[in-house]
Every structure is written in structure tokens, then in C-alpha cells.
Amino acid sequence: MLARSFTSLAALALAGLSLAQSSDSSSSALSSSSATSATASQPASTDSSSATTTGSTAQETPGFVNNGTVGAYSCAFSEPQQANVTAPVNQLVFLADAPNVTATDGSDSSNISSPARLAPTTLAECAEAWPPVYPYNAIQLRAPDDSIRAVYLPYGASVSELWVKDRNGVFRDVVLGFDNKTNYGTDKIHPNFGPQVGRYANRIKNGTFEINGTTYHTPLNENNYDTLHGGTVGYDRSPYEITQLNASSVTFVLHDADGNQGFPGSVVASASYTLQNSSTLIQAMDANVTDDKYSPIMLSSHTYWNLAAYNESQTILNHTLFMPRADKYIKTDGHLIPTGPIPDTKGTPLDFTQARTIGSQYNDTEGVCGTNCTGYDTCFVMSSHDRNETVLELTSPESGIKMSVKTDQDAIQIYSCPGVSAPATKGSLPRKRVHGGDGTLDEIYDNNSCVVVEMEDYIDGINNPAWNRSQIYSKDRPYHWRAEYSFSTVE
Template sequence: MTMEPFGQVDGVEVGAVVLGRAGGVQARVTPYGARLTELWVPDRAGVCADIVLGHADAAGYVATKAYLGATCGRYANRIAGGSFVLDGRAVQLDQNEGAKHLHGGRAGFDRMIWELADLSDRAVTLTAESPDGDMGYPGRLSMQVRYWLDDADRLWIAMEAQTDAPTVVNMVNHSYFNMAGSGSVMGQDLRLGATHYTPVDADLIPTGEVRAVAGTAFDFNALRKIGAKLPSDMGFDHNWCLTGPLEPKWGEALRFCAEAVDAESGRRMEVWTTEPGVQFYTGAFLAGGLPGKDGAPIAPFTGFTLETQRFPDSPNRPQFPSARLEPGQRYRHLMAFDFTPAAG
């Protein structure tokens, strides 16, 4: 298998590769941002649709800041003030969302052209390096992202990293899902494996509290319409604290994260992960008029994210799960997406 043309980034040709088979689950991946650009999934009648938002070529991704399908890091999500203290030393990061640091900064992992390390019909491995001081982060980081389809047509994403000095790492996949393939996601159903979430302030920074979801708009313990109850007109952009323990699942130790269903088509997806949290975001800030792959505009609430992660602002919140990585340790973040038809 070889890369197919996908366009240019800063004068450099980048390609894309398709994993899987026509008529079944297929994934398309590009080295630009180690990014998932397409994910074709059959409905209960076997009709496939692309269930992730994206653009037709590399130029579309270069022109936007929506992180569609990207691998984000070194620290995805938000860090207050773009700063934290590590071993008594103040670390100042790039501030790219007001005074905050978001998704690794203006030149985060989503803006890198990753190296193709390995490729087959059902798997692709991409590698990159982040030098010491990159966007302000200490330590040189060596990273790897692998996408693959197993024999049951589950999509797996493994993000790994090693450092030569103490640092913080929180890599995520930032795909926007739409289980119908188009239209608003507000009528689609979601269940989250979480009894608590982390409230945020007006800048979307966690307050430090871990609050129960029971009796609130944040309660997705049972499958329900995404738009049935919203905390505001802006929908959701919050971290849920995943409740379940790691358990043996498909040869790995994973915890349940989410179930998403489009009742009309019958597409159903379960997400499992190694991480303690998930950022569920309903895409309120997706700018109307962004060109989608099929020519239809990408608009607010046409996709939702399930970014499994360490909690936002963890480097400033010792009560949250640690994102610290030491030399000699290996960061490994695993996601599994399992597709089975919903009952008709």
C-alpha cells in the first residue's frame, strides 16, 4: 500500500492512506497532524457513511483551527495562564487562546507533518519529535501514533511518547463524530461512563471541583438525546471523570467511555480507553461556512468530540490525575472504537 496525494503543507507534499475494505469500516489517515480524515461505518442495512468531520484535502486543514481529526499535544485541552510549576521551576507555554494554552499551542502536534514509519492494508504508524522548549515545554519528546483496524473492524488509536527530561504529556485524538454522517448531532443519543464531571469557569478552565452529574444536564449515565438538556446555548465543552475500572477488553486493559447511537440509521459506536477522563464537546464554535468534504458547510453542532484524556489544567491541579512523564517511562494512551448496529 502507498500514500495517495492529499495536497501541500508549507510547500511539502503530504499524502493520505486508506485502511480497511470497501463496504466495511474504512479509515483514512494523513501524516499532517497524524490526523483521521475519514471514518466510513455501515448502518444496520449495510450502507456506509463517513462519520467524522473534515476537509477534502490538506489545504482545508491548514486554513482552519478546528483541530478536525488531529492528534493534539503536547498537552491537549486547556492550561490556565499557559503556565505551571514543575519541580519548583515556572514553565511558561505558548498562549494561543487569550491568556490560556490550548491543545499544545499555535504550533502543536496538529500542525506537524509526521513521518510514516510503517504501513499495511489495515495499520499505519506515524512518528515525530518535539524538541526541548517546543511551545515552552521542557524535555525532548519522541512520539508515535498508530491507527489500525482489528479482525472485528474495530478502530484502534495508540498514542505513545518518551521524554529525556521531566515534562507533562496529554495527547488526544480530536475527531468530531456525527453518527448519521450529516446534519445536527443534537438528536443523536449518547451515554457516558461517568458519574462526575469537572465544572469550569467563564474561560472554560476547571474550577478544581469534581461534581456529581446526578440531577443535572451533565447526566449521561443512561442513553439520551444530546440536545434534550443543555447547560447553556453553547452546549457542552466539559471533562467527564470516567468511573469504571480498567478491565480486560479485546486483549488490553480498558475502561468504558461512551456509547453513541443514531437511531434512524442504526449506527452505534462504543468508545473504550486507558484514560481517566473524556472531553465531550458539541461543536458550538465550529464556524459556519467551513467547507466539508462533500461541499456541505461544517456548522455548529454538526459534530461532537470524545477526547479521552487527562483532565484539563491537571499540571495546576494536584488533586487531578497526574500528566507528568519521567525519563525512562512510556506514555501510552489507547482508544478503541467498536461498531455494532443498534436495534431497529
């Protein structure tokens, strides 16, 4: 049970809920889709399509997908007139912001032990919006000093929401995602919203690689040309087990069988997220081969960022990007597959060793993100860096939020979202309501409105031996990945 983020049994009783489905109490509210959520680490059933929620019993609820709308049900949101507080329509109202809100049974809820819980409004009338069960159940965390809040899902060990304060002290959700948590597993576009990616992140040329004279084949799941992020069912599409959980930290573990997606060796992979004081997120990823085989492993976090949180505008092109150690980049073909050379960034539109906006040389990047594409989808290489130094800073001029990153990885993939919306070919993605969405596809995540930052090793290093990257692991050589994300503000 979360000591600070989980509601007490008394608080659950106020909402008219029971714990029939889980031995853990329901989590309290950062989620934009409901006021409570279960936290089962193992699925009672992987079928999330059959049950509904009725009365006061928390049964399996699939949420909703493709039934005429997308996103969260509007009744899951606290309206000003309902919560008796002043707040914008479709914004989350926390008990911390409204301590005198009256619960649905008429009692004063100001003494409830979870200040992050949504103000009780229409739960009894909005049973269809109760959260889905494993692996789409929301795990809410907060730092001990409440400087940073986050929501994670067992599906893909994904971050669904990440809340930090802007220059005015107001929380903003700075990551893209779905209001409806079940969409993470059912959306056909599948944008990799916030998961751990593996067993091998990024691309593998021709879906083939060789280990000790044996050639292995992995799915050609991108343009029928290469393997992207581990294959058709990579780590991003897998349900994880929760092995550790407290108020500010969670660890997810995945058992990846020998031969899955064509990869040799049985692997146990984990992803840990810890929220610390002073708006700091620590991420740790580990993997261990458990049999006598050898396997390529490269993990990463695939989060879409917009540090303005779609408040004043959507664009990411006015965000300032600074990568002082990114002095080289991996040259690729039109399919973003490495061709061998690792040239200098100096004198190119890929040079961010001096801070500048992402859009400052945007018109000079044609072909950088693929054939006939303008923007960035590039693996930047750091010839050297200290594991304790900041290697990336991303800043929004509108919110004043700055993200500073430290890592033990030697490369950074930057994707500026030039193709996140492509209605003619693959469709569009609805914005979360806190990002200005309205529950339909009228408000979408537009191109160039986000940026993905992947800390990792060299893309397709297993097929480029001249680079001398050591990306093959065994039971005698475990895999480790670390990154620290610190959030601050600038004027």
C-alpha cells in the same frame, strides 16, 4: 506498499500515472479528492505551493486553497453517466460497487487488485485535482474483512475519512474534514479536524505550570488566556513521519524538540491506527522523553463525529449518548478553565449515566460550554472503570450506526459543536461532498451538527495538585494512551 489498498503498477498505468516522485506506489481510492495518492513518509520538499501536474508524471501538486472555492474539484468525482453505473451525483463510486467499469484506456478494470479504488473517469482531464504530497498525502486503510475503511494524513497524524456501514449495509463517512487535504494546514479557522493533540491536550490555565520549582510558559493561543492543545504549533499542526504501514495499519511518529512551545524536554510521540475485523478501530498513542528533563504530557484524539454522515439531517442533538461511568465532571469558569471542584453529574444536565439524546437537556446547559454558551464542552470524569469495558456509546437514530468506545483513560471531553460555525467572528467550514457539500461555503458544517469525543486525563491536571494526577513524565516513565472504537448498527 499496501497489500490490499494500494494499486498495482498495472492499475497505475491505467490511470496514466508514474512513480516519479515516490519509491512507494500510489494509494488507491477512498479519498474524495482523487483516485490516487502518494504515500511518501518524508517530504521531498515542504513547499507545496510551486508545482503542478502535467502529462503522465505525478509531480508535487498543492491542490487548491482560497482560489474562489473550497473542497474538492468536482471533476474528481464519479458521475453516474461517466461510470456507467447508477449512483447519486457527487457520491464516490468504488470498483467494488461497479466491477465492470471501463478504464480510461478502454480496458476492463474489474480485475484490478484494489476494489476500493474510485472508478476511473476523468483523471486525464482533472490533473489539478491530483492529491498533494507530504504531509497532506492520503494514507488509505481498510480492515481485512473490509468492514471499516479510513484515510489518514501525516499532517497531525489526522483522520480525514472514516467509513463504516449503516443499518442498510451502505458505507458512510462519519468524521468531519476537508475534501482538499491541503486545507488541514492552511485553513485559518483550524478546527482540529481529526488530529492527535499534544504535547498537552485541552487547556493549560494562563499558559503556565511548574515542575520542580521552575515555572514554564506556553503560548496563550486561546483568547489570549490559556494554552489550548499544545500551543500555537501543537502536534495537530505538525508533520509526522510514517514509520509503519500496511493494508490495515499505520504508525506516525513526531520528534518534539526541547523548548518547543515552551515545554521542557525532548519527546518522541507516536500515533498508531489499526483497522480490525468487525468494524473496529484500535488507536494507540505513546510518548517518550529522550533527555534528562521532565515534561507534562497528555495526548488525545480530536475527531469530530456525525454518525448520520449528514445524510438525513445535520443535527447531533438527536444522537443518543451513554457514558455509564461518567459520574463526575470538572467544574470550569467561563473560559473553560478548571476552578477546582469535581462535582457529581447526577441531577444535572451533564448526567449521561443513563442513555439519552444529547439534545434532551440542551436548553438547561447555558454556561456549561463557556460564558453565554449553550451546549457541552465538558471534561467528564470516571471515578472508576475497567479498561476492557465500554465507557461510551454514541448512536444515530437515522443511520443506525452505534460507536462503542473502550479506553485506559480516566476522563472524556465532550464538545457538542455549539460554535463550530461562527461567521461573524471566525468564519465557517465547508462540508465534504459526501456530507452534502458543493465545493463552496454555501453548504457548511453547522453548529450542533457534530460531537468531539476526547479520551484523556483530567484537564489542566498539572495546575491542580489536589487531584493527585500524575501528568509529569521522564525518560524513566513513558506515556501511554489506548482506545478502541467499535462500530455496529441498531434498528
